[in-house]
Amino acid sequence: NPYNAENFVEQDIVQNIYNTEKLIQRVEIEKLYSDLDLEAGAEDRKVKNLNDEKCIYRVPDALRKSNEAIYTPQEVSIGPIHHYKKKLQPMKAEKGRYLREFRSRVVGKTKEQQMNFMVKIWNTIKEDEEKIRRCYEDGAHEVVEKNQFVEMVLFDAVFILEYLLRNKDIEKYEDDSLLRRKGARFRIRRDFLLLENQLPFFILEKLYYHLLQDSEGNYTSFRDLASEYLTRYNERTYKPSDNKEILHFTDLVRSSLSVKHPDSRIDEPIGKFYSATKLHEAAINFKELRNECLLDVRFSSTKGELRMPRLLIDVNTEHLFGNVIALEQCHYRGEEYICHYIKLLDTLVAKPKDVDLLIKNKIIDTDRDGASVKNLIDKLSAETSEEYSIYYNLYKQLDQHYRDSWLKNSAYFREVYFGNLWRSTATVSAAVLLLFTFVQTICAVVALR
Structure with missing residues (x-):
């Protein structure tokens, strides 16, 4: 039997x-x-x-x-x-x-x-x-x-x-x-x-x-x-x-990390976005959002504040997000909330100095240097391919604020003419040369009179 x-x-x-x-x-x-x-x-x-x-x-x-x-x-x-x-x-x-x-x-x-x-x-x-x-x-x-x-x-x-x-x-x-x-x-x-x-x-x-x-x-x-x-x-x-x-x-x-998140998902490309330092130059301040879900990112246009929960980056970070990203790509098509968050970080962190700014403002908590953190975020972001995002409205709000900011021109001026030592030196040299040329021209006109 x-x-x-x-x-x-x-x-x-x-x-x-x-x-x-x-x-x-x-x-x-x-x-x-x-x-x-x-x-x-x-x-x-x-x-x-x-x-x-x-x-x-x-x-x-x-x-x-x-x-x-x-x-x-x-x-x-x-x-x-x-x-x-x-x-x-x-x-x-x-x-x-x-x-x-x-x-x-x-x-x-x-x-x-x-x-x-x-x-x-x-x-x-x-x-x-x-x-x-x-x-x-x-x-x-x-x-x-x-x-x-x-x-x-x-x-x-x-x-x-x-x-x-x-x-x-x-x-x-x-x-x-x-x-x-x-x-x-x-x-x-x-x-x-x-x-x-x-x-x-x-x-x-x-x-x-x-x-x-x-x-x-x-x-x-x-x-x-x-x-x-x-x-x-x-x-x-x-x-x-x-x-x-x-x-x-x-x-x-994954469910714990994404208990609260933006609900909007508009099927339009997220468009242009700016790094943390560029946003800061346009009078947008970064503030830690305490006791909130990691994906709960908020922007106040009246206060000019981008508020984000603190992200701990340590030896577990790549392991944690790597496996959650894999789960989302295999199982949660159209609901890749963690992938969208990683992409948001990737847009904010264009250079190591962006990481330093976020660390200074307690958005990132880590004992690593800026270059190491940027490299980690780049690796995680490379595993995602999201053109659309639950943060679409946030991107649009920040873009509008940046373009409307009266500091925009000065921020652009600093970036273009004083972005690094060589550029700053060239700008100052050109300004001094222009000043001497102007003085020389005035002196020549006075002498003729």
């Missing part, structure tokens, strides 16, 4: 949770798996073509070639795309350890209670196996066999849940080898954000809900737990609405 045989294999997997090393290696059981439901599962995947559920993508080559490291996990694989990467295999033992610790959270902690809990976790993933696969751009073909896929999701999902719970109560788990090593914590946090290194958010929420039902203690919602963990990537603790569907961790960060 195939059903009974499959059920036997599932029970065997759960039993072996108590022997993690055997569960991880278990060559003989994997051979048995290969004969179960493979044909039926393959037929199901051929019939279903629900592209609307895709949300986890391979980063396009055009983006990846610029800096492959920011899209590739360094410490832990999550999901099928990097599942078999050799350098990530040592983390399997840690996933097994976390699986044992996770089941110990069950009320009563008897073997039977823990067994029933893990069976529930297994069956939940199994029931949603096809739905989970459809979240991946290519159907997650790296892990074809059904039970191997379910097992992979179980280990990765439980690792995420247990790791986030331990981070929330880190003092209690100070002896945990993963939490004790700052380098590992840093790399895991970054790996959790990678577009290619994701599990669908819905399955994590389901499994976490089972934990809330069957365990003791005070647990926050999974959305809150995940948001709190990822706030290091976003100074402001904005949380997307509970009604907003979250696809995965990369999407959660």
Whole structure:
């Protein structure tokens, strides 16, 4: 009876949770798996073509070639795309350890209670196996066999849940080898954000809900737990609405960064724009907009102020924006809010001196020099190709203010005639020569009289 045989294999997997090393290696059981439901599962995947559920993508080559490291996990694989990467295999033992610790959270902690809990976790993933696969751009073909896929999701999902719970109560788990090593914590946090290194958010929420039902203690919602963990990537603790569907961790960060943004998107090219220093020369001052969403940029023509939330630029910045940009280009066509923001930065930062001005006015917070920041913004902007923008009205307002400013001519004069040392020297020399010529002419006229 195939059903009974499959059920036997599932029970065997759960039993072996108590022997993690055997569960991880278990060559003989994997051979048995290969004969179960493979044909039926393959037929199901051929019939279903629900592209609307895709949300986890391979980063396009055009983006990846610029800096492959920011899209590739360094410490832990999550999901099928990097599942078999050799350098990530040592983390399997840690996933097994976390699986044992996770089941110990069950009320009563008897073997039977823990067994029933893990069976529930297994069956939940199994029931949603096809739905989970459809979240991946290519159907997650790296892990074809059904039970191997379910097992992979179980280990990765439980690792995420247990790791986030331990981070929330880190003092209690100070002896945990993963939490004790700052380098590992840093790399895991970054790996959790990678577009290619994701599990669908819905399955994590389901499994976490089972934990809330069957365990003791005070647990926050999974959305809150995940948001709190990822706030290091976003100074402001904005949380997307509970009604907003979250696809995965990369999407959660994007949603947090873009909770508030301009609504207008006019299908006209954004036209001319000016750098930060040129705007400043035209009597436009830069002011930090405190406690607001990063994309919430405002201009007051009456005050002549361009107000922007502070942007932190550090070792995480390229990694953060690179993966969010990749997600937008793959999934959010017509809603590339982060791409539009990067383009806005790119127009403001034409030269290193523009960066210095923004740093001075607390728009950019960084310990890097102006040239380094400009280079980073140039790299990120090169990955976007937006002619249109949610900041269209802002561009138009600034352009109008610049052209109407009574300082425009003096700003233009300074730029043209005193833009650098050689130009300034030439301008002064020409002015002195003209003055001497004028005096000489006056003297000649007086002498004639």
